Amino acid sequence: MSNNKKSMLAIGLMSGTSLDGIDGAIVEIKPDFSCNFIEGHSINYSAQMQAKIKKLFSYRISPKFLCEMNFLIGEYFAKCAMELINKTKLNPDLIGSHGITLYHNPLNKNFENFSLKSTLQIGEGAVIAERTGITTICDFRVQDIAAGGEGAPLVPFADKILFGNSSINRAILNLGGIANVTVLSTNCDIFAFDTGPANMLIDGAMRKLFNKNFDKNGKIAKLGKINNNLLQKLMQNKYLYISPPKSTGREIFGEKYLEKILSTTNDTPENIIATLTMFTAKSIKQAFTDFIYPKSTIKEIILGGGGAYNKTLKENLSKEFEPETKIKTHEDYGISNKYKEAIAFALLAYCTFHNIPNNIKTATGAVKEVILGKIIRKV
Amino acid sequence: MSNNKKSMLAIGLMSGTSLDGIDGAIVEIKPDFSCNFIEGHSINYSAQMQAKIKKLFSYRISPKFLCEMNFLIGEYFAKCAMELINKTKLNPDLIGSHGITLYHNPLNKNFENFSLKSTLQIGEGAVIAERTGITTICDFRVQDIAAGGEGAPLVPFADKILFGNSSINRAILNLGGIANVTVLSTNCDIFAFDTGPANMLIDGAMRKLFNKNFDKNGKIAKLGKINNNLLQKLMQNKYLYISPPKSTGREIFGEKYLEKILSTTNDTPENIIATLTMFTAKSIKQAFTDFIYPKSTIKEIILGGGGAYNKTLKENLSKEFEPETKIKTHEDYGISNKYKEAIAFALLAYCTFHNIPNNIKTATGAVKEVILGKIIRKV
Numbered sequence A, B: 001m002s003n004n005k006k007s008m009l010a011i012g013l014m015s016g017t018s019l020d021g022i023d024g025a026i027v028e029i030k031p032d033f034s035c036n037f038i039e040g041h042s043i044n045y046s047a048q049m050q051a052k053i054k055k056l057f058s059y060r061i062s063p064k065f066l067c068e069m070n071f072l073i074g075e076y077f078a079k080c081a082m083e084l085i086n087k088t089k090l091n092p093d094l095i096g097s098h099g100i101t102l103y104h105n106p107l108n109k110n111f112e113n114f115s116l117k118s119t120l121q122i123g124e125g126a127v128i129a130e131r132t133g134i135t136t137i138c139d140f141r142v143q144d145i146a147a148g149g150e151g152a153p154l155v156p157f158a159d160k161i162l163f164g165n166s167s168i169n170r171a172i173l174n175l176g177g178i179a180n181v182t183v184l185s186t187n188c189d190i191f192a193f194d195t196g197p198a199n200m201l202i203d204g205a206m207r208k209l210f211n212k213n214f215d216k217n218g219k220i221a222k223l224g225k226i227n228n229n230l231l232q233k234l235m236q237n238k239y240l241y242i243s244p245p246k247s248t249g250r251e252i253f254g255e256k257y258l259e260k261i262l263s264t265t266n267d268t269p270e271n272i273i274a275t276l277t278m279f280t281a282k283s284i285k286q287a288f289t290d291f292i293y294p295k296s297t298i299k300e301i302i303l304g305g306g307g308a309y310n311k312t313l314k315e316n317l318s319k320e321f322e323p324e325t326k327i328k329t330h331e332d333y334g335i336s337n338k339y340k341e342a343i344a345f346a347l348l349a350y351c352t353f354h355n356i357p358n359n360i361k362t363a364t365g366a367v368k369e370v371i372l373g374k375i376i377r378k379v
Helices: A047-056 A063-088 A125-132 A142-146 A155-163 A200-210 A216-223 A228-234 A255-263 A269-292 A311-321 A340-353 B047-056 B063-088 B125-132 B142-146 B155-163 B200-210 B216-223 B228-234 B255-263 B269-292 B311-321 B340-353
Strands: A008-014 A021-029 A035-044 A094-097 A100-105 A118-122 A136-138 A170-175 A178-184 A191-197 A300-304 A326-329 A374-376 B008-014 B021-029 B035-044 B094-097 B100-105 B118-122 B136-138 B170-175 B178-184 B191-197 B300-304 B326-329 B374-376
Touching: A008 A063, A008 A340, A021 A063, A021 A340, A035 A063, A035 A340, A047 A063, A047 A100, A063 A118, A063 A125, A063 B063, A063 B100, A063 B118, A063 B142, A094 A125, A094 A340, A100 B063, A118 A142, A118 B063, A125 A136, A125 A374, A125 B142, A136 A340, A142 B063, A142 B125, A155 A170, A155 A178, A155 A191, A155 A340, A170 A269, A178 A269, A191 A200, A191 A269, A200 A216, A200 A255, A200 A269, A216 A269, A216 A311, A228 A269, A269 A311, A300 A311, A311 A326, B008 B063, B008 B340, B021 B063, B021 B340, B035 B063, B035 B340, B047 B063, B047 B100, B063 B118, B063 B125, B094 B125, B094 B340, B118 B142, B125 B136, B125 B374, B136 B340, B155 B170, B155 B178, B155 B191, B155 B340, B170 B269, B178 B269, B191 B200, B191 B269, B200 B216, B200 B255, B200 B269, B216 B269, B216 B311, B228 B269, B269 B311, B300 B311, B311 B326
Parallel strands: A008 A094, A094 A136, A170 A300, A300 A326, B008 B094, B094 B136, B170 B300, B300 B326
Antiparallel strands: A008 A021, A021 A035, A100 A118, A136 A374, A170 A178, A178 A191, A374 B374, B008 B021, B021 B035, B100 B118, B136 B374, B170 B178, B178 B191
């Protein structure tokens, strides 16, 4: 560990699996890691850009298109950072950018003597560094994969910093496209994994059935009734029963899976949304029952991410978990739900900048601690 | 500039447009940039790997395949570095890796308010850093593109360090897949550009017509006669007449172009190789006539790269240029022809590590000097 750390203003940039836009957070981080969230800012991709991004996730793409999109997405990330800088009139020292995950393939297969585990984030960091004039750290996942890990989840490192100084056994549950849980317990090492979908299926179905990007406050889900037959089928998804460490994304819970779901039911749109929302809650509960409670009781679950604003999802979780385990949100602790992941990448960047290893082996399964990310220097 | 530079052992890794394998060079670099080439090492891709790499340059590829290949190519680069380390029993401080260029698109087009100029190198640096335990710098081209440049050529920075301390007006001509020239003259700023093909067409035709990877020592070309009709057609290639700064690759001089050439002639295989070899020499001469001699006389051209070993190509160049301009090779100055580009990336990495901007604006056309590359730290 470096002993000459200094306080820094850092921006974290995140674009999650929902692919609607970019979240940026500016944070003051002190050498003791105490961290003050100053401001958040989000931009949406234009319709034309969103169409281009969607094309990236096609079965096959041209190298030229990929090459261009890496730079274009970098421009959008830079735009988010610049708007945040202009909004706050601050001069940040550092940017940590997650990029967009184009593909995540943590399964162990071999070619010749080499492993085929891999992950790929795009959104060129050099563009962000050049447009902002700020040292930028990007590509946080690859180093952990190279060290034998899953390259995910990375947010537990931030969870530990933000919520680890407590005698209460906690689980931090981020509800982005995918649901990620971090277990901070006095009974066991930190561990973390993706439980399955959070908003990905709900958002996808909202787009198809209601032409809306998401179910605001969970209102549509509230109107519908649970289709128990469909829910039962969903709960058979094999991913749910794989032991951690594990991570997932649209490879398993993306459009194809959603299309398959929608093709098997004639139920009303509201009932489908209600059922998908319940599936998110039940799949999370399943993960606790199978993989978390056997290791530790959990006093409270702290929700974050956009899904923390979905009241129906939150109610479903309360019904599943309370009173044994209390459901809270980041905002109960003064941290933005929406910008939690962006904040996490600001914290990760701060550590990388100071040569502090920042993967959590027990979360990613890596064989050693590594300094995540690639540094693009601006003097 | 950093004032606390130290001597370092650095490895440079290069895989050029010929895509046959990876060259590694280990170099001692002193704070005054004087540079001592210690050892070189090359590995070839296995046949299976080469087939995979070829597939990368298909019209369309899957994101999954690209994601895997970035890591697999990284493993090959790491292997080259490790074999070089084991061979020399040295402990290098730093690695600079160019990677493989998947696509290079320096043309200025716009989307929304953003430029579509872009470049993409793959061969995951994090894998190299992890396998070797050595701080690794990769992705040298993107930063220059972000700063408005062509992202190429980058080797002129090394040419300046290696050959710039002279009162003789020189041109450094690297004969890889593509021919790159750097002009070091007392009459003008350093400038550099890609003149067109060096070995790319010759190697491609050798594979198709002789089932060999290249024309060793130019023996086949020596046996053939020039097909003047074909040569004249080749010399009509529009790229040759574009004003610098300019850079190119297999997008213009790749397999498609070669197929087109081969389909228009019934000449003997030897004559075709002879003609392609002469085309390389004549296209270089054209570049000097149109873009270099108008700015400066050139006393000597120093050849490097694999093409410097092609005796017929060297003879052709001597006939075109001598006696006004002498043809020499790097080896006349104690520097390996073969490992020149690898050495260049060791030098670039040394500068990046020490916060020294290392693009040459007059070569790439960038609007400002930037620190190239992304740093992956191993403590």
